[in-house]
Amino acid sequence: MRKVIILLFLSFGLQAQVKVGDTLPTFTLKNTNNIDVSSTSFKNKYVLIDFWASWCAPCRKGNKELVKLYKDLDSSKFEILGVSVDTNIEKWKKAIEKDNIKFTQVNDPNGFDSKTAILFGVEALPSQFLFDTKGILIAINPTMDEMNNLIKKY
Template sequence: MNSIKNILIAITLLLSITSVNAQIKKGDAFPNIQLQNDKNKTIKLNSYTGKTVLVDFWASWCPYCRIANKDLVKLYDKYKGQNFEIVGISVDVDKAKWLQAIVKDKLKNPQLIDPKGFDAKSVAIFGVRGIPSTYLFSKSGKLIAINPTEAQIIAQIKKQ
């Protein structure tokens, strides 16, 4: 009985180490992820390299995400012409509700969906533990901050 317990502990430890190593961390490049956008087109996340990019994980059913969307709309409107992009990644499992939220929240920035909720590959790669969660990438495509402040985002946009 003790050996089975030890084997289970070893497997659990191995899986936790493996999942931690799979998560993106500061200094890592854009993950090679392809997701569908709100127009049914497949988009490669790393295609945004060359711009300062804020990746925003959210969902239509998340009240905090919907509140944050209002601030993201203002930020996007103000800085979109300065080599800046916000890429929303929804963890909605109901595509229709996601599309309704995009319209209702007046989101003009690129919107992608990984429709497996918190079991989604992108959630595992980014290490998303809750939403909203944001990830700031430099123009060279390197992760520089997780859940940055608005001041950090603006400072990165203004870097030449």
């Protein structure tokens, strides 16, 4: 009985999960041009971290809404960082082009086993994390209306 409890405790301990009130974790991933992009480069802006993949139908539908949101909001105050967990880089790049995504995109190519997905505790796609201008997590999986209201409030 003790062995089972210990194993369960260890398996839950391995999965990190950011919570509302936590600060934006620091990570660096490659963009579509194979250039490093750091999560720290979005200071003094609202940042939506959007985990997605090219094969995820709800993600692709959500991309359309995010493209519109990005056009509607002031980019000096708001940024979206798309974090793909695609294992196939070419399919990821084609999806970006097809969905007409203009906001920053990076890839962590190990699927749900990627370090960034584990860092955030991503277990399903899409998963979104909204950080305020001080880098504090203010919402997990916010609706479009919630994002608009939170950002326009400040």
